[in-house]
Amino acid sequence: MLFLQQLVNSLMLGSVYVTVAVAFTLTIGILNFLNFTIPTLFMLAGMVGWALSYWGIPFGLSGPLPWPLALAMGIVAAIVVSLIVERFTFRYLKTKYGDSTEHAIPLVSSLGFLLIVENLVRIGYGTEARRFEGPDANMTMDVGGILIRIPQLVSLIITILIVIGLVQMMKRSRIGRGLRAIAENPDAANILGIDTKRIVPVVFMLTGMLCGLAGALFAVNYGEVAPMMGEDIGAKAIAGMVIGGLGSIWGAVLGGLCVGLLELMTVHFFGADTVQIVVWGALLIVLIAYPKGLLGHHSIGKGKL
Amino acid sequence: MSGYLAGIIAILSINIIFAYGIFLAVASGQLNLGGVGFQAVGAYAAGLLSASLGLPVALTLLAGAVVAGLVGVALAFPILRTRGVYLVLATFAFAEVVAGIILNTDALGGAMGMSVPGYVEWQIPMIGAILVALLVFYLMATRFGLTLRAIHDDEDVSELMGVSIRNVKVAAFGLGAALAGLSGAFYAHNFGYIEAQSFNALVSIYVLLYVLLGGTQTAWGPLVGAAFFTLLxxxxxxxxxxxxxxxxxxxxxxxxxxxxxxxxxxxxxxxxAVGFMAIRPEGLVTRTMVERLTFRRPSSRFKEVTE
Structure with missing residues (x-):
């Protein structure tokens, strides 16, 4: 029974990682770009949501906002910042620099944005962790002796719905077909009439939305936000993405859940201190021994960055 | 000399050595985002040998570089099969694993940190930085440097021309790891105290930014980048x-x-970082800039592809 409870807990824990891992895998799969601003966007949504529900809109325009509205505005903030990132990382990437580190340009810019946003948040909101007053995170439900927290269950359901919606969008809609064409071959997609300049921001919008949503769900479930909260989640989401296979949305889902399971099992058997070694060690081993991952495609991330 | 100035010179020298370590990998087209892992290996190797065996500083500095270099070569063989994003992630993961192992090993002080005997003044890191800079300038002028450039610019063509890609890459990665380890050993002896928290992922990001913003085409790049961002x-x-x-x-x-x-x-x-990548992605110091400043004619009649 204890094991079953642990399994349920890891499923819940993994659902936070899943959303962020899907954001990572989307940018890598389509644009071949490891976006380091993703953990920051996650943190930004949580922190902005907290600030709006605690202080209200700056310059005294309103009093403290109710938490759902505040979190929604936090998600909007994440999307806006993500689009700014797109403006400065991806549009400058033209193929006029013919060497092998040319593809590092967006990666390095995104590292720059990571520093900018994270430190601006520190300056604006301070460095300590803050209590987020949302719904009661401890409402539980007893299913055959296993305790399930209702907010976590709702988060899991929202996550699953979002992922299904995303997959359907990629499969069926015009934008989704365009994105998959770009993932396959950007030049050919361009020749065949797909307007790369207009469709690439969609990826960044989705990234901002997914990260913002994950940050909002995190704030509700854990009742706490902090400027450092993105680092740990980002690390585990990357691990989940790699284990599941780069570029595969269902792979990211599976990988994120695997990392949640791996983490809880490690805590259960070895203690919390060794989580870092196990998660990153698993990532390193998968990268070296089986870089395709569980559900990944062989060609993604190979030649380019 | 005031303690403040001495401290700045010491940290500047350490950062320059560290930046050259990352530069050697980046110059051969491998983005190493796990530099801090090698620095930590060097620091702890030097600290452990100095604290438990009482070896003289000269030996522990050497040991720091050698151990980190060996770890680098051992890692390079499996890791270099991966390219692009995979390489970045693998080096990043390596640094995290190193930090995790240090935190969980009692012999290394765990989260408490470890004090290192054998204090070195600022002069010794400075001499070390000068020697490392001279070494890298020399390397970049040799045939080895030329193959690094070739691999960086086009791997497939270099292979056609008979360059042994894997050997050169492993050598560059391993030598870079050794230099990063050396910088860690200097750090350990200069600060007298090391803890896992000071070897975090952000340090890897900073040093990679120093190198890329300084410029990876010539050996001047890391020198300028590290100096600029340490003094800024x-x-x-x-x-x-x-x-x-x-x-x-x-x-x-x-x-x-x-x-x-x-x-x-x-x-x-x-x-x-964002501005440089948008306007001048090849970094502050480029090959043409050095040629112009030294009144040398461009080394070939052909226009540089990378400019």
Missing amino acids: PEVLREVLPALKDFFITLFGGVPDGSRPDESWRFVILGVL
Whole structure:
């Protein structure tokens, strides 16, 4: 029974990682770009949501906002910042620099944005962790002796719905077909009439939305936000993405859940201190021994960055 | 010499050595985002040998470099099969695993950290940095440097021309790891105390930014990048309060004399990174710039592809 409870807990824990891992895998799969601003966007949504529900809109325009509205505005903030990132990382990437580190340009810019946003948040909101007053995170439900927290269950359901919606969008809609064409071959997609300049921001919008949503769900479930909260989640989401296979949305889902399971099992058997070694060690081993991952495609991330 | 200046010179020298370590990998087209892992290996190797066996500093410095270099070569063989994003992630993961192992090993002090005997003054890191810089300048002028450049510019063509890609890459990665380890050993002996928290992922990001913003085409790049970004915070320490007061007076306020947040300098580093990648992605110092400044004619009649 204890094991079953642990399994349920890891499923819940993994659902936070899943959303962020899907954001990572989307940018890598389509644009071949490891976006380091993703953990920051996650943190930004949580922190902005907290600030709006605690202080209200700056310059005294309103009093403290109710938490759902505040979190929604936090998600909007994440999307806006993500689009700014797109403006400065991806549009400058033209193929006029013919060497092998040319593809590092967006990666390095995104590292720059990571520093900018994270430190601006520190300056604006301070460095300590803050209590987020949302719904009661401890409402539980007893299913055959296993305790399930209702907010976590709702988060899991929202996550699953979002992922299904995303997959359907990629499969069926015009934008989704365009994105998959770009993932396959950007030049050919361009020749065949797909307007790369207009469709690439969609990826960044989705990234901002997914990260913002994950940050909002995190704030509700854990009742706490902090400027450092993105680092740990980002690390585990990357691990989940790699284990599941780069570029595969269902792979990211599976990988994120695997990392949640791996983490809880490690805590259960070895203690919390060794989580870092196990998660990153698993990532390193998968990268070296089986870089395709569980559900990944062989060609993604190979030649380019 | 004042303690403040001595401290700056020591940290500057350590950063320059570290930047050259990352430069050698990046110059061969491998983005190493796990530099801090090798620095930590070097620091702890030197610290452990010095604390438990009482070896002289000269030996522990050497040991720090050698151990980190061996780890680098051992890692390079499996890791270099991966390319692009995979390589970045693998080096990043390596640094995290190293930090995790240090935190969980009692012999290394765990989270408590470890004090290192055998204090070295600022002169020794400085001499070390000068020697490392000379070594890298020499290397870049040899055939090895030429193959690095070739691999960086086009791997497939270099292989056609008979360059042994794997050997050169492993050598560059391993030598870079050794230099990063050396910088860690200097750090351990200069600060006298090491803890896992000071070898975090952000340090890897900073040093990679130093190298890329300085420029990876010539050996001047890491020198300029590391020096600029090490000295920038020190300059900003004086300039930022004055700037803040200026802006407050400009908008009709009264300066309260408080110091601005330390985080601003990282914001500036980030802005510079984004700006450089947008305007001058090949870094501050380029090959043509060096040729112009030294009144040398361009080394070939053909236009540089990378410019």
